[in-house]
Amino acid sequence: MPDRLPESRVPDSWDAPPLRWGIAGPGWIAERFAASLQQHTRQVLAAVGSRSTDRSAGFAGRLGIPAAYGSYRELAEAPDVDIIYVATPHNHHHRVALEALEAGKHVLVEKPICINAEQAEEIAALAESKGLLATEALWTFFLPKFDVVRQLLDEGYLGQVVSVMAEYGEHFEPGHRIFDGSLAGGPLLDLGTYPLALITALLGDPEEVRALGTSHPSGVNGQISAVMRFPDGAHAVTNTNLYGFTPTVATVVGTQATLTIDGPFNFPGGFSVKSHDGRELRYDAEPGEHLEGLHYQAAAVARALAAGRREVVERPLAESIRCLRLADELRRQIGIRFPDEAPQASAATLLNQ
Known part of the structure; x- marks a missing residue:
């Protein structure tokens, strides 16, 4: 480290x-x-x-x-x-x-x-x-703290990543659009995108997924939990729900060090890296809200276009598609289908595209 x-x-x-x-x-x-x-x-x-x-x-x-x-x-x-x-x-x-x-x-x-x-x-x-x-x-992926995280991972300071744990739960008042099935409601797309995006960005496509779901009285899904195994043996665990607030912490365990991103991990804030010999480094940044963070993605897009690029390194489209493939598989296992969707493919098809 x-x-x-x-x-x-x-x-x-x-x-x-x-x-x-x-x-x-x-x-x-x-x-x-x-x-x-x-x-x-x-x-x-x-x-x-x-x-x-x-x-x-x-x-x-x-x-x-x-x-x-x-x-x-x-x-x-x-x-x-x-x-x-x-x-x-x-x-x-x-x-x-x-x-x-x-x-x-x-x-x-x-x-x-x-x-x-x-x-x-x-x-x-x-x-x-x-x-x-x-x-x-x-x-999230455009925030300055995630550029530091990206450098740590790219330089191999954590060693081989063997486990990722990330979750996101929040409370919503009745009448919120998240309870509307016609608007693709439920926690998966609103909240679950964050942990799933982190997991797939770090580990790629899983080779095995096991998902559990619970329905909400409004008719949409209320909670999803999943465990995943990846081709190199790494595991990931996630939960997303619309019942109540969770710590929304993300932990990345490597063979040399462990990264713990303060909750909510998808917002501006800090993180810690602790090596297995006890050394610890701390990234301190003022916690923030959308006002302090949304501008980074617009600036990144503007710089990319000025340079003649048609993609941003922070969130390539291939990663967005990979994340949605995993979300599709979670929904397939739980039986969630959004209005006007075509019939869902099999697990083997979704995970091997």
């Missing part, structure tokens, strides 16, 4: 070249994304689109955005927009992103990028054919 931790290589978001952003879906996360950009970057909020002109106009008025449209298609075709941030409900990500790409716009799509891997593969294929960037807005 090193004597000290590496420094984060994430540049100041103010230094990223500005893009003209359109926001599709003026909801809770979109408002925080817009405010984060306004406070921490030179990015330009050019337009907002919604199925309701009144909602778009209200959002634009609150945040000083010059243009408001009453449809996602109008937003996609707006001439003064370079890239669209898709922040609609999960089950609309696929259609809105494809519409934007067809109109020649880059897209940053809120997590999960789609509700299943097949949809994500369609977005990836269209973006490639059009020469456009499409990226999942999984903000």
Whole structure:
């Protein structure tokens, strides 16, 4: 283990070249994304689109955005927009992103990028054919602390990773969209994306998965737990639920050291690395919320496009698709199917794609 931790290589978001952003879906996360950009970057909020002109106009008025449209298609075709941030409900990500790409716009799509891997593969294929960037807005992986974690892993300071444990549970008041099955409700996509993304980014595709689920009285899934085995013998354990708050800690065990990311691990904050001979290093960062963290993903996208790249290293599309393949398999085992989905493939097909 090193004597000290590496420094984060994430540049100041103010230094990223500005893009003209359109926001599709003026909801809770979109408002925080817009405010984060306004406070921490030179990015330009050019337009907002919604199925309701009144909602778009209200959002634009609150945040000083010059243009408001009453449809996602109008937003996609707006001439003064370079890239669209898709922040609609999960089950609309696929259609809105494809519409934007067809109109020649880059897209940053809120997590999960789609509700299943097949949809994500369609977005990836269209973006490639059009020469456009499409990226999942999984903000965690763009945070400075995760760049330090990435360096520790890349340099092999943990040794071989043999176990990953990550979970995320939260309480929601009645009436929240997470209880709406027609909106792909349940904890898996809203919360479970974070631990599943961490697990698959570190370990790849599992060769064996065992999942358990519990239904919620609202009709959606209320809790999922899973254990996984990977080709090199590594294991992962996860839980996600909508009943109550959990520590949301992530632990990565290696043959030389153990990494423990403070909860909530997916937010700005700190972590510890402890070697098996007792040495410990600490990364201390002020805990933060979305306002302090969402701007990093927009800045990374802007830098990538300025450099002529059509993908970001922090969250390649292949990793987003891999994460959704695992989520698809968990749902298959538990019997969760979202509205309008095609019949689910077998476990062997999903895990060996």
